[in-house]
Amino acid sequence: MVQEEPAIAVDTMTTAIAENTSIPEETVTPPAESKPLVVDKKKEKQPAKTQAKQTSQPAKPAQTTSQPAPQETKPVIKITPGETTSSAKAGTIFFIGTKDNPKNQNPKNPTKFTLNKETTITRIVTDHYNDGDGDAAGGTITLKDKGGSVIGQWKARPSANKSGVANAKWISDMNVTVQPGTYYIHDSNPSTWSKNALGIGFVEVIGIEK
Numbered sequence: 001m002v003q004e005e006p007a008i009a010v011d012t013m014t015t016a017i018a019e020n021t022s023i024p025e026e027t028v029t030p031p032a033e034s035k036p037l038v039v040d041k042k043k044e045k046q047p048a049k050t051q052a053k054q055t056s057q058p059a060k061p062a063q064t065t066s067q068p069a070p071q072e073t074k075p076v077i078k079i080t081p082g083e084t085t086s087s088a089k090a091g092t093i094f095f096i097g098t099k100d101n102p103k104n105q106n107p108k109n110p111t112k113f114t115l116n117k118e119t120t121i122t123r124i125v126t127d128h129y130n131d132g133d134g135d136a137a138g139g140t141i142t143l144k145d146k147g148g149s150v151i152g153q154w155k156a157r158p159s160a161n162k163s164g165v166a167n168a169k170w171i172s173d174m175n176v177t178v179q180p181g182t183y184y185i186h187d188s189n190p191s192t193w194s195k196n197a198l199g200i201g202f203v204e205v206i207g208i209e210k
Contacts (some may be wrong), residue, residue, distance in 0.1 A: 057100045069197040090122045096190040097194060097202030102129035102168075108193035111185045113202050120177045124188050126156070126187045127202035134158065134167030139188035141172040146182045156188070 094113035126145070128135035138158045143151040154174050158167035170187070185203050187193045194202040 012058065056086060073185065077156045078140035090120075090206050090208050092204055093119060093121075093207050093209065094203070094205040096196060096200055097127055097204075100194075100196035100202070102127050102194035102202060104173075105130065105192055106190050106194050107172075107193060107199050109199040111201040113185075113205060114180055114208075115180050118177065118179055119207045120210070121205060121207040122173065122175055123204075123206040124154075124172045124174070124185060125204040125206070126185070127161070128158070128170055128189070129161070129165060129168045129194050130192040132165055132168075134160075134165055135170070135189060135192040136167040137189065138170060141170065141188070142185045142186040143174075143176070144186065146184075151178060151183065152176050155192065161188045 093115070096111065121143070126141060126142050136158050139156050140153050141156045142153040145151055152174060154172040156170035156172045159169045159171050160166050161168035185201070185205075187201060190201070196202065
């Protein structure tokens with residue numbers, strides 16, 4: 001008869017626990033040592049070239065050039081010879097000969113005109129067409145009042161008329177102020193002075209009424 005060897009009891013639970021509870025050691029890596037940030041001073045002082053190109057330069061302030069103050073422009077007054085420096089313009093105040101033929105000369109009737117206001121006479125023009133020959137000699141033009149007193153006598157210079165006839169006009173310039181009334185004009189050469197159908201000499205009186 002064979003004798004059986006005694007069975008060995010194995011505590012499997014303890015063995016399992018011992019196997020499961022064995023925790024493997026973890027390898028702990030120490031943190032990397034942080035080194036202080038070193039800034040390259042050369043790079044810090046010298047900005048990048050691309051940045052310099054992109055940065056817009058500040059606009060230059062506008063140059064303020066002190067200019068002299070504009071001079072005050074004075075109004076231009078067109079002065080007809082004999083006209084005063086008043087801003088009023090001289091105009092025709094009496095005229096004979098617009099529609100008449102200037103081929104007749106030597107007026108026999110007095111050439112007179114009447115003023116209703118105080119007037120400054122600046123020019124008197126008589127006509128010396130003289131059949132187209134004019135009168136280059138020139139002469140004088142005299143202004144008298146109703147009583148025959150001489151207001152003034154002025155030299156008359158010959159000039160061409162609007163049609164271009166030389167010496168067909170005699171022009172006297174003056175600057176005389178007269179009161180309302182009737183005045184007479186005398187020409188020093190009536191033989192070439194044009195007249196109308198009534199025998200009155202051609203004349204234009206220019207002035208400024210007050």
